[in-house]
Amino acid sequence: MNLEDHINIIYENTYLNENINFLDLWKKVFQKIYPNKKPNFNDPGWMKRINKSFFLSKYFLSNIEMKGDVLECGVFKGFSSLLLIELEKLLNNHVINNYFLVDSFEGLSEILEEDKPKNKDVFRNQQGNLKANFEDVEKCFFEYQNVNILKGWIPNIFNVLDENNKYKFIHIDVDLYQPTLDTLNFFYDKVVEGGIIITDDYETPLFPGNKKAWQKFLFSRKISYFALPSGQAVIIKK
Numbered sequence: 001m002n003l004e005d006h007i008n009i010i011y012e013n014t015y016l017n018e019n020i021n022f023l024d025l026w027k028k029v030f031q032k033i034y035p036n037k038k039p040n041f042n043d044p045g046w047m048k049r050i051n052k053s054f055f056l057s058k059y060f061l062s063n064i065e066m067k068g069d070v071l072e073c074g075v076f077k078g079f080s081s082l083l084l085i086e087l088e089k090l091l092n093n094h095v096i097n098n099y100f101l102v103d104s105f106e107g108l109s110e111i112l113e114e115d116k117p118k119n120k121d122v123f124r125n126q127q128g129n130l131k132a133n134f135e136d137v138e139k140c141f142f143e144y145q146n147v148n149i150l151k152g153w154i155p156n157i158f159n160v161l162d163e164n165n166k167y168k169f170i171h172i173d174v175d176l177y178q179p180t181l182d183t184l185n186f187f188y189d190k191v192v193e194g195g196i197i198i199t200d201d202y203e204t205p206l207f208p209g210n211k212k213a214w215q216k217f218l219f220s221r222k223i224s225y226f227a228l229p230s231g232q233a234v235i236i237k238k
């Protein structure tokens with residue numbers, strides 16, 4: 001049995017709610033973001049990506065009827081943003097004010113000591129890796145009226161946002177220590193009660209800085225969180 005068979009056993013008949021088939025949605029979004037690519041379900045990395053998308057979608061749905069904005073820091077080509085936006089489109093009752101998608105579109109910022117994997121065999125990312133073409137991303141989201149794409153470096157780019165915005169869902173996927181910490185510092189107090197913050201790289205050998213920043217912020221504020229089996233971590237704000 002190969003890995004793709006396992007993905008099918010777990011997800012083939014998995015519905016996000018009564019009528020949204022998770023794997024169908026995932027494949028549709030993947031095709032839109034990567035029109036010339038086929039997902040290789042036999043690569044273990046893909047199983048991880050699918051698991052993370054599943055948890056992200058479930059948490060996104062869990063407070064969908066609350067009022068508030070949705071923010072993603074770390075957009076790259078737009079896969080996870082589009083997954084949430086397309087998921088929302090399939091629902092009847094929802095109140096999303098605005099989506100804000102934040103990225104340098106110049107790739108990773110400076111790699112600090114905190115970001116360097118201890119194990120020398122683990123691949124080391126460089127500043128500027130994961131650069132996406134801004135115009136292509138803009139095209140992908142052109143049809144959605146309440147989607148705002150913000151190009152710039154974290155944290156400076158946050159200053160263009162209205163300081164009165166309130167957020168009900170924040171996805172942090174910037175990989176690195178400093179922008180993760182900056183995002184939490186800037187937005188935590190702007191999250192509504194019952195709002196959700198989810199980070200992508202809590203347990204990832206490639207990006208140890210994410211967990212360090214997450215724990216530094218949360219421990220200093222005595223905030224509890226839940227580490228998911230996918231390697232993500234999540235806060236539901238009290």
Ligand SMILES: C[S@@+](CC[C@H](N)C(=O)[O-])C[C@H]1O[C@@H](n2cnc3c(N)ncnc32)[C@H](O)[C@@H]1O
Nearest residue numbers: 074075076079080104107108109153154174179
């Ligand atoms: C792993 S990718 C995001 C993946 C994306 N969520 C997806 O679904 O494909 C990380 C992104 O963080 C962005 N990034 C890293 N450091 C940043 C910083 N300091 N300011 C703005 N963007 C940053 C990179 O440009 C990159 O696009």
